[in-house]
Amino acid sequence: MSASAAPSSALLTDRYELTMLDAALRDGTAERRCVFELFGRRLPGARRFGVVAGTGRFLQLLADYRFGEEELRFLRDHRVVDADTLRFLEQYRFTGTINGYREGEAYFPGSPILVVEGTFAEAVVLETLALSVMNHDSAVATAAARMSVAAGGRPLAEMGSRRAQERSAVAAARAAYIAGFAATSNLEAGRQWGVPTMGTAAHAWTLLHDTEEDAFRSQVAALGVGTTLLVDTYDIAAGVETAVRVAGTGLGGVRIDSGDLPTVAAAVREQLDRLGATATKITVTSDLDEFAIAALAASPVDSYGVGTSVVTGSGSPTAGMVYKLVARQDAAGGWVPVAKASTDKASRGGRKAAFRTREGGTATSELIAVSDGFERMATAVDHPEARALQVTLVEAGETDPAALGPDGVARARRHHAEIREELPVKALALSRSEPALPTVFVDVE
Amino acid sequence: MSASAAPSSALLTDRYELTMLDAALRDGTAERRCVFELFGRRLPGARRFGVVAGTGRFLQLLADYRFGEEELRFLRDHRVVDADTLRFLEQYRFTGTINGYREGEAYFPGSPILVVEGTFAEAVVLETLALSVMNHDSAVATAAARMSVAAGGRPLAEMGSRRAQERSAVAAARAAYIAGFAATSNLEAGRQWGVPTMGTAAHAWTLLHDTEEDAFRSQVAALGVGTTLLVDTYDIAAGVETAVRVAGTGLGGVRIDSGDLPTVAAAVREQLDRLGATATKITVTSDLDEFAIAALAASPVDSYGVGTSVVTGSGSPTAGMVYKLVARQDAAGGWVPVAKASTDKASRGGRKAAFRTREGGTATSELIAVSDGFERMATAVDHPEARALQVTLVEAGETDPAALGPDGVARARRHHAEIREELPVKALALSRSEPALPTVFVDVE
Incomplete structure (x- = not known):
């Protein structure tokens, strides 16, 4: 076995998540039920489609998200939070629900890639970790998918470990494989995620x-x-x-x-x-x-080996996704859609459900139904070929095991290969452009 | 304590390092003593100076570089190497010597940032890990130093964790702090490296x-x-x-x-x-x-919070450093300087020693003495104000403890603040340019 124990994933978190938790536990808002959404306002690098990656990694890190003695001691010694909050963190388990896009799915501006429901307390502390994983892995997968398109049928090997932080390198190899690469030079990606290795x-x-x-x-x-x-x-x-x-x-x-x-x-x-x-x-x-x-x-x-450009997202090393509170309970238990108002970073309040409309098998739009209420919306819309994009990833704290580990990676890779077939031809061009599908928001209820 | 044990650092390695080891153990060249150098052919993003970061992290990962049962099983099951090589890896400890630039030091094209001496077998397997750490951390530190210059005396906080892979985020917070940032939002960087946290x-x-x-x-x-x-x-x-x-x-x-x-x-x-x-x-x-x-x-x-741009190296997410064999023993035990000949990626064979020449306290050149032999060169050159840039980081397998942990980070931050004072004024401009100091190679012996 390895010589050192893993630092817990719980402190891979911005300090303000815990500061807000601390204040919310004092004023009673910590228990308000909330809906947070993870989405991108735009696609990285003026690409024509994005590729969701990191979901299986995030779900594993969520399952391992525990505040142990070392983490609690740090928070206590540095007075990050008070004693009540330390007790809350000691018991922390995510008991909410996460719906979201399948790993390997295409996404577009505004696509509700993850929808996290739970109390403010349990959902707010996941912001940084969810974004770190999804922003990195999706940036790599989005770049890798374009390389895979450009390579036609010729195999691509990812060999950029040396140009990425040592743990990012493993995540990048995994993301590139999901988006169509055939192999990696990175041995740990082979061991941990079942990616074929070469060299x-x-x-x-x-x-x-x-x-x-x-x-x-x-x-x-x-x-x-x-x-x-x-x-x-x-x-x-x-x-x-x-x-x-x-x-x-x-x-x-x-x-x-x-x-x-x-x-x-x-x-x-x-x-x-x-x-x-x-x-x-x-x-x-x-x-x-x-x-x-x-x-x-x-x-x-006959084949290509790609290093720096794929692990750094070919000019766009982060997908720029955000994690925003979109709906919450008020003091009386009613549901309120919420959004920041500032003109340059406005977001759209209300819970979302997403569908990809198609005609003759080819995708035509990203249709996003927006609701003011909390109840889940129907999983169908009035369109003959619409495909529901969200699946349940975590239900009452229990993660879908099929999304985890090497099996989750293999499934995501198959899913990506399938959905690429439904993208319109213009999605596959390499030049900078608008997204290949329009995002259409529809208010429901 | 945390729920999961750390995957060992030993497989954060390109497969071909172990394939070469395997073949070298068979043909007897594994025991040839070698000198590998880690350097950048150019500075990231046409900057005027680079900042060395990651050294303390690399030295810690080197100390923990062990092939445990899980790693050996993977290599055996996937037939990456043969039984003799598995036995070698099971016993692997780095017993060589590493000289290099202090963490926080400025560097320029060709600066021999790490000089690794040992047998081919023990030194070649470190290539990927050394580059992953140094390329990422130095890219962030190089960008962060420019932001620190631009901010004048106003404090900067690093808050980009959400735009970097979750473990990269910790390394980025550490690197930005070394290069002059005052704090980070990342709690794990506080716990593990002593970086002040805020939010x-x-x-x-x-x-x-x-x-x-x-x-x-x-x-x-x-x-x-x-x-x-x-x-x-x-x-x-x-x-x-x-x-x-x-x-x-x-x-x-x-x-x-x-x-x-x-x-x-x-x-x-x-x-x-x-x-x-x-x-x-x-x-x-x-x-x-x-x-x-x-x-x-x-x-x-009064103060700035910086996110995406610092953790992604502000347009240059990797420093592009390489790890090259520059000298080795031949079959008779004599020393041979070696280098790849290809015109676009040529490197300079021979062992290097580095000095920063100064006039009136201001740096004037990166002076690199190149030797065909193996014996260490004198640590002084014929220049009244030359400063030797390399220190011993690992001696016969033993790491200088002062380079490790939070103390190593604090020391690197102080060293960076000191050496920035000796850089010429033109090094501090933000526009794209040539390196602020010329790199001058001098053959000795």
């Missing part, structure tokens, strides 16, 4: 040996002729020649990590074919993003 | 109550008149009036999270003064970056 050798491997040929011979001896040899440490043409000489024409693949890739890939393909290595695959891995991938569509490339 | 209330607090006045009264009752009230949920002028009426002219502060900040801050200051609340402070928190902070220099603002 053979770096330049250091070649440099460690007295000659490139020594390095290739040793790698083939250890990993077999099906391995992929990195051929660009010194001179690519000489590297390819040595690779085929050492491994034979059955060599699995060569990797190119530098140079002008369209030119280099064409030359390497021509050389491999000339040497008889017609089945040897070419993988390229040098600073690729969705645009570079698209530009290689006509090149003889 | 009072969100819009949800006001919306939870039947009136804004109820919310303010309750907050003042819980936190005292010294608290900061968020005044922009409905109408700012009405909010300020209510705030002073409720708390009195001794109100600690008001926070503004929307609107055109120079205009709004001036109006709020005028209103507060008119109401007699002349000592009440104004803090602003709406989508600030270094440029927005600089633009508020003439506005009556």
